[in-house]
Amino acid sequence: MPEILSFILNGKPVRLTVDGERPLLWVLRTDLGLTGTKFGCGEGYCGACTVLVNGEAVRSCQVAAREVAQKTVLTIEGLAAAGKLSLLQEAFVKHEAMQCGFCTSGMIMESQALLAKNPRPTRAEIIKGLDDHFCRCGTHPRVVAAVEDAASGLKGEVTK
Amino acid sequence: MSDPRYPDLGIDETPGSDEIGRRDFLKLFGGGIVIFFTAGDVLLAQEPTRLQAGAGAPADFNAYLRIGQEGRITLFTGKIEQGQGAMTVLPLMLAEELEVPQASVDIILGDTDLCPYDAGTFGSLCVRSFGPPLRAAGAEARAVLIELAAEKLGVPQERLEARDGAIVDRNDPKTRATYAELAKGQAIARRAKQKPALKRPSEFKVMGRPMARRDARDKATGKALYAGDIRFPGMLYGRVLRPPAHGATLKSIDVTAAEKVAGARVIQDGDLVAVVHELPDVAATALAKIKAEYDKPPVEFDDKTIYDHLIKVAPQGKAVAQGGDLAEGEKLAAFTIEERYLNAYVAHSAIETHTALVKLDGDKATVWSSTQSPFGTRTSVAQALKVPPENVHVLMPFVGGGFGGKTASPQAVQAARLARITGRPVQVSWTREEEFFYDTFRPAAVVNIKAAVSEAGRIVSWDYEVLFAGERSSQQFYDIPHHRTVVRGEWGGGRGGAASGHPFSVGPWRAPASNTNTFAREVHIDALAAKAGIDPVEFRMRNLANERMKRILKAGADKFGWTPAKSPSKRGFGVSLADYTGTYISMFAEVEVDRSSGAVRVKRVVCAQDMGVAVNPDGATLQIEGSIMMGLGYALTEEVHFKGREVLDLNFDRYEIPRFSWMPKIETVLLDSPEVPIAGGGEPPIINVGSVIANAVYDATGARLKQLPMTRERVKAAL
Numbered sequence: 001m002p003e004i005l006s007f008i009l010n011g012k013p014v015r016l017t018v019d020g021e022r023p024l025l026w027v028l029r030t031d032l033g034l035t036g037t038k039f040g041c042g043e044g045y046c047g048a049c050t051v052l053v054n055g056e057a058v059r060s061c062q063v064a065a066r067e068v069a070q071k072t073v074l075t076i077e078g079l080a081a082a083g084k085l086s087l088l089q090e091a092f093v094k095h096e097a098m099q100c101g102f103c104t105s106g107m108i109m110e111s112q113a114l115l116a117k118n119p120r121p122t123r124a125e126i127i128k129g130l131d132d133h134f135c136r137c138g139t140h141p142r143v144v145a146a147v148e149d150a151a152s153g154l155k156g157e158v159t160k
Numbered sequence: 161m162s163d164p165r166y167p168d169l170g171i172d173e174t175p176g177s178d179e180i181g182r183r184d185f186l187k188l189f190g191g192g193i194v195i196f197f198t199a200g201d202v203l204l205a206q207e208p209t210r211l212q213a214g215a216g217a218p219a220d221f222n223a224y225l226r227i228g229q230e231g232r233i234t235l236f237t238g239k240i241e242q243g244q245g246a247m248t249v250l251p252l253m254l255a256e257e258l259e260v261p262q263a264s265v266d267i268i269l270g271d272t273d274l275c276p277y278d279a280g281t282f283g284s285l286c287v288r289s290f291g292p293p294l295r296a297a298g299a300e301a302r303a304v305l306i307e308l309a310a311e312k313l314g315v316p317q318e319r320l321e322a323r324d325g326a327i328v329d330r331n332d333p334k335t336r337a338t339y340a341e342l343a344k345g346q347a348i349a350r351r352a353k354q355k356p357a358l359k360r361p362s363e364f365k366v367m368g369r370p371m372a373r374r375d376a377r378d379k380a381t382g383k384a385l386y387a388g389d390i391r392f393p394g395m396l397y398g399r400v401l402r403p404p405a406h407g408a409t410l411k412s413i414d415v416t417a418a419e420k421v422a423g424a425r426v427i428q429d430g431d432l433v434a435v436v437h438e439l440p441d442v443a444a445t446a447l448a449k450i451k452a453e454y455d456k457p458p459v460e461f462d463d464k465t466i467y468d469h470l471i472k473v474a475p476q477g478k479a480v481a482q483g484g485d486l487a488e489g490e491k492l493a494a495f496t497i498e499e500r501y502l503n504a505y506v507a508h509s510a511i512e513t514h515t516a517l518v519k520l521d522g523d524k525a526t527v528w529s530s531t532q533s534p535f536g537t538r539t540s541v542a543q544a545l546k547v548p549p550e551n552v553h554v555l556m557p558f559v560g561g562g563f564g565g566k567t568a569s570p571q572a573v574q575a576a577r578l579a580r581i582t583g584r585p586v587q588v589s590w591t592r593e594e595e596f597f598y599d600t601f602r603p604a605a606v607v608n609i610k611a612a613v614s615e616a617g618r619i620v621s622w623d624y625e626v627l628f629a630g631e632r633s634s635q636q637f638y639d640i641p642h643h644r645t646v647v648r649g650e651w652g653g654g655r656g657g658a659a660s661g662h663p664f665s666v667g668p669w670r671a672p673a674s675n676t677n678t679f680a681r682e683v684h685i686d687a688l689a690a691k692a693g694i695d696p697v698e699f700r701m702r703n704l705a706n707e708r709m710k711r712i713l714k715a716g717a718d719k720f721g722w723t724p725a726k727s728p729s730k731r732g733f734g735v736s737l738a739d740y741t742g743t744y745i746s747m748f749a750e751v752e753v754d755r756s757s758g759a760v761r762v763k764r765v766v767c768a769q770d771m772g773v774a775v776n777p778d779g780a781t782l783q784i785e786g787s788i789m790m791g792l793g794y795a796l797t798e799e800v801h802f803k804g805r806e807v808l809d810l811n812f813d814r815y816e817i818p819r820f821s822w823m824p825k826i827e828t829v830l831l832d833s834p835e836v837p838i839a840g841g842g843e844p845p846i847i848n849v850g851s852v853i854a855n856a857v858y859d860a861t862g863a864r865l866k867q868l869p870m871t872r873e874r875v876k877a878a879l
Contacts, residue, residue: 029440037382037389045722093380096376099561099782100559101384102386102511102512127821135510136510138787141785141826144823
């Protein structure tokens with residue numbers, strides 16, 4: 001049944017009337033027109049639809065829209081501020097950590113959550129953190145290098 | 161709809177006929193200089209002549225470039241970008257011959273109204289087959305510019321040269337004319353010469369230097385548009401009913417509950433049953449409420465018994481290569497090994513499922529589709545709508561991975577039919593289950609090899625027969641006096657499903673045929689080396705005459721730090737060689753095998769590749785890394801399970817593709833061979849992955865794996 005949901009989306013308050021049972025993924029992609037978040041498998045296996053809810057990485061195909069009421073939602077579109085890419089996005093570009101790019105949004109969002117919790121992850125921690133994200137093009141080595149680089153940048157040890 | 165990725169071409173009319181000539185065509189662009197060229201017979205041979213060019217284009221060429229009045233260069237090609245880097249590498253080749261910075265070349269991909277006909281993006285052909293004519297067109301454009309400059313500057317042509325976007329007098333560099341100045345007011349259309357003077361590799365300034373991806377920024381910000389991201393007011397989302405098995409027939413259907421979902425409409429149009437709704441997830445919810453009963457076809461075989469079936473129904477073969485006399489060869493034998501190798505059906509599993517949007521305007525259609533073949537899509541949508549192909553305009557967004565699985569666009573046909581019935585733009589996007597079910601799998605295959613080795617450690621006979629994989633990479637490249645290669649059945653022969661011998665459709669999968677053929681050949685070579693008691697690198701070296709192949713073997717061995725030892729050496733080291741349509745590869749791997757579980761851990765992979773010239777070494781390295789990562793799947797886990805014509809693996813829980821935790825340390829070496837034609841790089845190194853791991857497993861354990869994938873169960877059984 002339609003209900004009114006309020007939440008903060010990419011830093012801005014959103015209020016919409018929507019069936020709260022519907023998956024967050026489709027509300028984002030269809031109702032709100034944010035198509036950077038991708039559908040990959042519909043069962044939460046692949047990670048392409050990952051967004052952050054209150055800073056936690058979630059599979060938006062498995063989250064009912066209702067669950068984000070009064071929370072903050074961050075999607076790939078919300079990372080760059082005023083056209084300036086985030087450190088993590090810059091690192092993905094620099095390391096060419098994508099080919100077809102369809103898994104990239106999910107990879108970046110998961111990495112964002114990972115670095116927020118653990119700004120100095122080991123390589124093994126990065127691999128473990130991303131292990132449930134699938135990339136068919138095989139960009140895994142580049143993604144790990146990008147996250148490592150972004151982490152170094154966050155420590156202030158590397159200037160680009 | 162205007163696409164922000166396309167530069168504004170100032171085109172305000174599109175002619176309805178492809179009968180017009182070049183001069184009219186040029187008018188579309190408001191003048192400038194246009195060079196037409198033909199990119200290889202391969203690309204032209206597959207559709208009737210009148211469909212070869214885009215609507216409004218002459219039919220005797222299949223690509224062109226334009227130097228606009230403002231001096232900007234645009235390349236038009238029917239190729240598409242699926243992550244392989246075509247949009248980055250092709251402008252490099254043009255920039256090289258035109259003497260301009262690569263950034264001043266725009267590229268328009270796969271737009272069937274603007275771009276000439278192209279059969280599709282597959283086979284690592286972008287650089288190998290499309291590259292040379294593209295460069296020739298660039299050279300022709302350079303020649304035209306020099307002619308124009310000679311006139312404008314009053315300097316003889318011999319004294320002029322192209323330099324950084326301008327034609328310059330060698331004797332007086334201040335006497336110059338930029339391309340913009342030269343193109344202004346011109347309306348020149350030329351065909352590229354058949355044999356233009358192309359630059360030699362030693363003269364390259366752009367080609368052979370690393371260049372970053374053009375699409376990285378858009379893909380890192382979520383701005384890159386895919387077929388599922390295109391939106392129109394009033395559009396509907398279609399979800400399509402899928403049968404439980406291929407060949408199943410619908411017995412009864414009850415759509416009452418589905419139709420009760422607010423806003424949902426159930427459409428039954430012949431074989432197509434679908435629900436459309438303004439929200440895709442609600443369409444799916446309604447579809448799930450349809451009660452359908454089917455008659456399933458009888459179960460004749462499953463993923464275990466399929467090989468017996470394939471052997472039984474394999475078509476008569478043809479010898480694609482032979483030399484000497486096998487009987488004579490066997491007389492020279494110190495020993496002979498005869499073996500059978502098996503390879504499973506595998507899925508493409510691109511993360512983007514097949515998706516298309518079709519918008520109708522009267523009897524004209526605009527299509528956005530995730531496909532490797534925009535022109536094939538145009539034809540099939542036109543047929544479905546019963547309109548001429550020129551009424552269908554296919555536009556290419558980014559494709560979220562293809563790997564051979566998106567060579568057709570059945571989802572675009574579904575969307576077109578639903579758009580016609582509903583009168584609204586319709587998007588059809590397959591679920592992951594549909595993606596697995598309707599996939600054109602890489603065919604399961606059987607290879608039989610009988611080979612003999614002399615006392616001197618030379619392979620003296622090689623009798624090779626491949627069933628169902630196909631011809632590519634089936635011909636061995638060792639120096640063997642008596643040999644025969646027989647191919648029975650092709651991967652392309654399976655579109656018809658059961659009639660082909662397969663329980664479902666099969667088709668090209670990244671480097672078709674070559675994964676199976678390279679696995680069988682290189683494992684067999686390894687078995688011969690082991691039985692001869694000779695180090696597997698030394699054994700290969702001894703049996704090679706091809707100097708280029710010897711060089712790539714040595715380069716890989718050096719990088720890997722190979723030291724000679726008889727296998728099994730317990731080190732877990734493997735080697736494999738391949739020639740993929742002119743790209744030479746040596747691959748080395750180090751593995752660890754857990755004897756209790758049968759799990760294989762690939763610790764390190766070295767790949768040495770010689771593709772003539774790596775036009776974009778950055779892109780080539782990305783493709784090598786990607787091929788190795790993707791290849792781990794078909795080597796270790798990927799296998800489609802089925803019962804009769806029912807596909808049992810319908811999502812990633814059962815069908816296991818490579819993960820971060822599988823990642824080996826990957827090292828690459830790129831060697832140039834400037835004397836040979838430039839070869840492709842999108843597929844080649846994936847073909848070594850199965851054999852290099854199998855050989856490394858043997859080296860670690862003494863267990864010889866002859867069937868892919870090397871699952872834990874199979875490895876345990878072999879131990």
